[in-house]
Amino acid sequence: MLIVQKFGGSSVADAQRIKRVAGIVADTYKNGNDVVVVLSAPGDMTDDLIEKAAEINPGASRRELDMLLSTGEQQSVALCAMALESIGIPAVSMTGWQAGIQTTGQYGNARIRSINSERLLSELDRKRVILVAGFQGTTSFYDITTIGRGGSDTTAVALAAALKADVCQIFTDVDGVYTADPRIVPEASKLDEITYDEMLELASMGAKVLHNRSVEMARKYSVKLEVRSSFTNKPGTIVKENVKMEETRISGIAKDSDIARIALVGLRDEPGVAFKVFRLMAAQNINVDIILQSIGRENSKDISFTVHKGDLKPAENALLTEKESIGFASLDVSSTLCKVSIVGAGMINSSGVAASMFEALYDANVNIHMISTSEIKVSVLIDDVNAEIAMKAIHRKFFGD
Numbered sequence: 001m002l003i004v005q006k007f008g009g010s011s012v013a014d015a016q017r018i019k020r021v022a023g024i025v026a027d028t029y030k031n032g033n034d035v036v037v038v039l040s041a042p043g044d045m046t047d048d049l050i051e052k053a054a055e056i057n058p059g060a061s062r063r064e065l066d067m068l069l070s071t072g073e074q075q076s077v078a079l080c081a082m083a084l085e086s087i088g089i090p091a092v093s094m095t096g097w098q099a100g101i102q103t104t105g106q107y108g109n110a111r112i113r114s115i116n117s118e119r120l121l122s123e124l125d126r127k128r129v130i131l132v133a134g135f136q137g138t139t140s141f142y143d144i145t146t147i148g149r150g151g152s153d154t155t156a157v158a159l160a161a162a163l164k165a166d167v168c169q170i171f172t173d174v175d176g177v178y179t180a181d182p183r184i185v186p187e188a189s190k191l192d193e194i195t196y197d198e199m200l201e202l203a204s205m206g207a208k209v210l211h212n213r214s215v216e217m218a219r220k221y222s223v224k225l226e227v228r229s230s231f232t233n234k235p236g237t238i239v240k241e242n243v244k245m246e247e248t249r250i251s252g253i254a255k256d257s258d259i260a261r262i263a264l265v266g267l268r269d270e271p272g273v274a275f276k277v278f279r280l281m282a283a284q285n286i287n288v289d290i291i292l293q294s295i296g297r298e299n300s301k302d303i304s305f306t307v308h309k310g311d312l313k314p315a316e317n318a319l320l321t322e323k324e325s326i327g328f329a330s331l332d333v334s335s336t337l338c339k340v341s342i343v344g345a346g347m348i349n350s351s352g353v354a355a356s357m358f359e360a361l362y363d364a365n366v367n368i369h370m371i372s373t374s375e376i377k378v379s380v381l382i383d384d385v386n387a388e389i390a391m392k393a394i395h396r397k398f399f400g401d
C-alpha cells in the first residue's frame, strides 16, 4: 500500500516525540508499505516565528513572512529524517518545492495548483521514506508560499490525491472524531466512520480536528482519510464518501462560540432592503451565517443575522454609517451567544430529528433564539451560558447515557 501519514506540531514538539513519530513511520514501512510523511512545524514554532517577525517589522511583507514560516516545517522533516536514518530506515526530507508542490501566488494563503510527482515517485521506487514539509509550496517563479494556518493537513491530502495513496492518515493529539467534544460531554464516544459532508459541517463548526480545506480536497479526489492519535496505537475515525448507517440519525454535535448576532429593527418593508444590508456586509468582507427575517409590524420588518465575533464591530460600524440609506429604526447586538448544531447524513432519511433536538432543549429549559437547517444539519442559536447543558441534553437524547 501507499500510505501518506501527517503528524501535527504537537507530535513533533521535541526530540522524544520526533523519535516516536519515526517509530510509527518505521513500523508502517517495515510492514511493506510505501510511506510519504507530512510534518507540521514543531510545537508553537509557527506562532513564535510570527511574533519574532513582528518584533522586527510589524508590517513585514507577506513574501518574507512565508520565507520565514516555511522554515519551521523544514526543521521537522530534517530532524525526522535523521531519526529514521538512526534506526536504519532510508529516508529523504523535502521542501514543498522539492516535492513538486506548486501554488498560487497569495503569500500566507496560497492554494495548491498542481503537484509534479516525478521526484516523489522516483524516491518511492528507491524504497525511501519521503518526509515532506507541510504547509508550503512555491509559485511558478519559485518563491516560497504558505497555504494558510493549519495547512499541513491539506498538503497531506493533496499528496495523497496526486500519488493515489490508499489512505491518508492524519495523526493528531486526539484519537478520532467524537460525537461531541468529550471535554464538554464526557459520555461522547469515538466514531468509527463519518462522511466527508458530515466532517465538513463538524469542522466548520468548531470541531477543530481537520483543516476544512483538507476535507474538501479529500472529498473532491475521494481520498480516504483516517484521523488517529499519535500517542496511542488505536484505530481512529475513517472519513469517506459513504458510511454504514446503522440507525444513526446524527453523527455528532458541535458548538461554535465564535458568533455574534446583529438585529436590525424597524426596517422598511419594501424590496431591496435585505440586498442593501447584505451587500454592505459583503463589501466589508464579512461572512454572514444564520439570517432570520421576521414578519414585523405595520410596514416594517426586522432582520437578524450572525457574524464571527471579530466581525461584529466592523459590521456594526458599517451599518450605523449607512443607517439613513438602509433605513432602520435601531440596531441591537449580542455577543454572548453560541451556536449548537447536530450533524448527520442519516437525517436525510429520517423524520423528527429537529423535533428531538428541540425537545431536548425544552427539557433542559434552554431558550432558542434562532434556528437554521440544511440537509444534514440543524443549528440553534442559544445563550452561551447554556451551551454545556444544551449539548449534554442533546447528546443524551440521541445517543443515550
Ligand code: ASP
Residues within 6 Å of the ligand: 008, 009, 040, 041, 046, 047, 072, 134, 135, 148, 149, 150, 151, 152, 153
Ligand atoms: N505550522 C503551520 C501552522 O501552525 C501549519 C500546520 O501546522 O498545519 O499553521
Ligand code: MG
Residues within 6 Å of the ligand: 008, 150, 153, 209, 211
Ligand atoms: Mg492542525
